[in-house]
Amino acid sequence: xAISLSDEGNVVKxxxxxxxxxxSFEGYEAIxxxxxxxxxxxxxxxxxxxxxxxxxxxFTAMIAYVMSRKDYRYRRTTTLYVVFTMLFSGGLVPxxxxxxxxxxxxxxxxxxxxxxxxxxxxxxxxxxxxxQMPSEIIESAKxxxxxxxxxxxxxxxxxxxxxxxxxGLFISFVYWNDWWLxxxxxxxxxxxxxxxxxxxxxxxxxxxxxxxxHLSGNVDVTKFPxxxxxxxxxxxxxxxxxxxxxxxxxxxxxxxxxGSLKE
Amino acid sequence: MKSQRELFIxxxxxLIFKLVFSYLPLIGLIVAxxxxxxxxxxxxxxxxxxxxxxxFFVSDNAWRITRNTVxxxxxxxxxxxxxxxxxxxxxxxxxxxAVKVYQTALFLPYFLSWVVVGYIVLAFLxxxxxxxxxxxxxxxxxxxxxxxxxxxxxYILNAVNLWKxxxxxxxxxxxxxxxxxxxxxxxxxxxxxxxxQMIRNITLPxxxxxxxxxxxxxxxxxxxxxxxxxxxxxxxxxxxxxxTDVIDTYVFRALRTIGDVGMSAAVGLYQSIIGFILVIAAxxxxxxxxxxxxxx
Numbered sequence: 001x002a003i004s005l006s007d008e009g010n011v012v013k014x015x016x017x018x019x020x021x022x023x024s025f026e027g028y029e030a031i032x033x034x035x036x037x038x039x040x041x042x043x044x045x046x047x048x049x050x051x052x053x054x055x056x057x058x059f060t061a062m063i064a065y066v067m068s069r070k071d072y073r074y075r076r077t078t079t080l081y082v083v084f085t086m087l088f089s090g091g092l093v094p095x096x097x098x099x100x101x102x103x104x105x106x107x108x109x110x111x112x113x114x115x116x117x118x119x120x121x122x123x124x125x126x127x128x129x130x131x132q133m134p135s136e137i138i139e140s141a142k143x144x145x146x147x148x149x150x151x152x153x154x155x156x157x158x159x160x161x162x163x164x165x166x167x168g169l170f171i172s173f174v175y176w177n178d179w180w181l182x183x184x185x186x187x188x189x190x191x192x193x194x195x196x197x198x199x200x201x202x203x204x205x206x207x208x209x210x211x212x213x214h215l216s217g218n219v220d221v222t223k224f225p226x227x228x229x230x231x232x233x234x235x236x237x238x239x240x241x242x243x244x245x246x247x248x249x250x251x252x253x254x255x256x257x258x259g260s261l262k263e
Numbered sequence: 264m265k266s267q268r269e270l271f272i273x274x275x276x277x278l279i280f281k282l283v284f285s286y287l288p289l290i291g292l293i294v295a296x297x298x299x300x301x302x303x304x305x306x307x308x309x310x311x312x313x314x315x316x317x318x319f320f321v322s323d324n325a326w327r328i329t330r331n332t333v334x335x336x337x338x339x340x341x342x343x344x345x346x347x348x349x350x351x352x353x354x355x356x357x358x359x360x361a362v363k364v365y366q367t368a369l370f371l372p373y374f375l376s377w378v379v380v381g382y383i384v385l386a387f388l389x390x391x392x393x394x395x396x397x398x399x400x401x402x403x404x405x406x407x408x409x410x411x412x413x414x415x416x417x418y419i420l421n422a423v424n425l426w427k428x429x430x431x432x433x434x435x436x437x438x439x440x441x442x443x444x445x446x447x448x449x450x451x452x453x454x455x456x457x458x459x460q461m462i463r464n465i466t467l468p469x470x471x472x473x474x475x476x477x478x479x480x481x482x483x484x485x486x487x488x489x490x491x492x493x494x495x496x497x498x499x500x501x502x503x504x505x506x507t508d509v510i511d512t513y514v515f516r517a518l519r520t521i522g523d524v525g526m527s528a529a530v531g532l533y534q535s536i537i538g539f540i541l542v543i544a545a546x547x548x549x550x551x552x553x554x555x556x557x558x559x
Contacts, residue, residue, distance in 0.1 A: 094291025
């Protein structure tokens with residue numbers, strides 16, 4: 001953070017400092033002079049975060065609710081089916097082949113959303129919360145003539161707001177911070193999410209830095225404030241979520257307590 | 264009847280999702296036994312027997328990446344558990360407002376992506392400009408090119424991992440401690456027990472089930488490594504492979520850089536099977552000692 005606000009010349013001369021010798025916004029200016037890539041990465045990330053969180057949360061809540069219903073005939077089978085995927089997985093290679101060759105999702109927006117939709121761990125947290133919901137509520141809804149869909153959407157979901165907030169925030173962090181799917185499947189510049197952009201920038205600057213010594217000193221590295229720009233990017237990448245974080249913290253603690261109570 | 268069907272339909276999206284993304288890849292594991300060609304697909308490619316495995320295990324890579332993966336994870340499990348327990352106990356001794364502040368400070372790194380953490384580590388370690396070099400020069404020590412010194416990385420990675428992940432475990436333990444019935448402590452206080460005695464005789468025994476569950480889960484993941492940590496923090500520097508390369512980064516490189524699909528699938532299968540056995544074994548051993556503590 002401090003570096004991103006420092007004067008480039010000073011950073012090159014004195015190295016990074018916790019407290020900058022001279023304040024300067026040129027790191028940020030350099031980025032905002034050419035904002036196209038950054039805005040693009042932001043919109044990709046915001047889009048996948050919103051769509052992914054909404055869909056993922058809905059699917060997670062739906063299956064977790066079914067698993068929490070003690071009168072559901074296939075409850076045990078469903079739970080086993082979900083938990084097994086936590087213990088044993090095909091690994092990277094079959095997953096990669098599946099996505100690229102059979103689902104044809106490489107270089108699409110979908111590939112950044114779909115693979116994270118249902119995480120068994122979040123299903124278990126959600127189920128832990130729903131387990132504590134008294135079954136009388138659903139029974140009375142049934143007597144009033146509500147079908148399963150209605151009692152789920154009109155009664156169960158509104159009552160689960162704390163759990164939905166916790167799990168939803170976890171899911172949104174997963175999408176916001178993801179670079180893994182981008183690294184694997186995205187080659188088109190238009191679809192690069194924020195974290196992948198950060199990673200690529202780090203590497204590019206690394207490359208210039210490593211080669212500048214061999215460039216016979218004619219190149220003025222200080223012209224482009226690469227060092228401060230890099231840190232400015234890091235701040236921009238982490239910023240929005242760090243801003244959101246404190247507001248939801250009380251939900252987090254509540255949600256985690258719910259999760260650990262299920263033992 | 265109708266209600267059973269409706270419930271099933273509610274679970275259907277997630278069931279289909281898991282079928283496609285978790286169960287179909289299991290069938291895909293047969294590529295580990297194939298000479299895979301992308302244009303022919305999984306079923307069109309020729310069988311290759313155990314050659315993929317033989318190739319991997321004959322190379323010294325097998326030993327190196329297995330050792331790295333296991334050693335790092337053992338380190339992470341022990342260090343994180345001890346530090347998280349200590350922090351949770353200390354947190355429990357604090358008053359309301361201070362708890363909030365410390366919680367935020369501890370938990371925040373957990374929500375940074377590995378890329379951002381990579382930037383932060385770079386700011387510390389970069390030669391000539393990094394904060395550490397700066398510190399070193401105050402003592403008059405020589406500057407170090409961290410990204411080429413393999414034998415220091417076990418310490419660096421342990422420290423970085425602890426910084427990023429300790430908040431999560433601390434909070435889980437803290438939630439557990441809060442859940443302990445306060446009458447135990449009152450009784451102990453009447454008997455004149457000291458703080459340390461209370462921790463040893465009340466808090467720790469009651470936290471045991473939670474600790475055991477977390478450790479079993481961690482043991483199950485011992486053959487899996489956090490890809491982000493081992494890829495971004497050492498910056499994929501090939502000087503450091505001897506001490507930073509783990510199974511996950513190896514498989515990734517074999518797949519994306521070298522393109523050896525069959526062998527990377529074989530390594531992945533080796534990883535999944537051993538991980539599975541470890542979970543079952545850990546659960547079995549704990550069941551022997553204390554039935555209630557086991558996962559199932």
